[in-house]
Amino acid sequence: MAAAVADDTDTPMSSINTTPLVDVMLVLLIIFLIAVPVAIQQINKLKIPIIETIESKDKVENLLLTVASADEAGRIPSNPDYTGSSRQGQCLVYYNNTTMVDSTTLREDAFKRLDDIVTRAGGVDVIMENPELIPEVHIRGDVNAPWSCVAGAIYNVQAAGYPTVGFISNPVEPGI
Numbered sequence: 218m219a220a221a222v223a224d225d226t227d228t229p230m231s232s233i234n235t236t237p238l239v240d241v242m243l244v245l246l247i248i249f250l251i252a253v254p255v256a257i258q259q260i261n262k263l264k265i266p267i268i269e270t271i272e273s274k275d276k277v278e279n280l281l282l283t284v285a286s287a288d289e290a291g292r293i294p295s296n297p298d299y300t301g302s303s304r305q306g307q308c309l310v311y312y313n314n315t316t317m318v319d320s321t322t323l324r325e326d327a328f329k330r331l332d333d334i335v336t337r338a339g340g341v342d343v344i345m346e347n348p349e350l351i352p353e354v355h356i357r358g359d360v361n362a363p364w365s366c367v368a369g370a371i372y373n374v375q376a377a378g379y380p381t382v383g384f385i386s387n388p389v390e391p392g393i
Contacts, residue, residue, distance in 0.1 A: 278334050278352035280327060280379065283311040284367050285359040293317070302359040308366035314357070320373050327354075327377035357385040 285294060286306035292299045293309055312318045312326055334352055338344045344351055354374045358367045371382050 278350075280312075280330060280352060280354045280374065281314045282323075282354060282356045282370055282374070283314045283359075284356060284362050284370050285309045285311075286362045286366055302361035304361060304363050306363075308363070308369060310366070310370050320369060323370065324373040324377050327374050327379065331378050351380060353381040353383055354379045355383050355385050 286302040286304070286308055287293055288300040288306055289303045290298075290300070291307070310318055310320075310323055312323060318326065331352065334350075335341055335344050338350050354371075356367060356370060374382060
């Protein structure tokens with residue numbers, strides 16, 4: 218490595234100090250070596266927990282979603298021969314638990330719905346003053362639906378502006 222030697226001329230140094238650049242690159246390399254394996258883990262076994270629940274006081278404005286997947290033969294739940302969600306099946310999201318929608322439609326419909334609620338409440342400032350007026354999204358996910366389907370639904374409703382997403386679980390049966 219060459220070192221600059223002081224001389225009597227007043228010319229500026231033209232060599233670049235690369236030590237900080239190398240230090241930053243080594244730190245980033247270490248961070249990525251640690252972060253990448255964590256980020257690519259797949260969650261294949263998703264079970265809806267069975268817990269003791271308290272009946273919630275749902276607001277009419279809450280958005281209800283059901284997330285499932287097609288069965289192994291590609292059939293959807295409305296088909297009488299449907300055998301249940303498959304981890305390899307196509308993601309199915311039901312808006313307000315009734316209408317099957319794709320990702321784009323989910324995001325657009327959820328945004329329109331939230332925008333209507335905010336407008337009816339008197340605007341963003343009014344709804345932010347009273348957090349009880351802010352609607353939530355409640356997701357009921359099939360036990361065998363791939364986690365990517367649930368994550369996609371969460372992403373789309375949060376992109377539409379819903380700040381709170383919760384999950385609906387099965388209640389504990391008495392005596393268990």
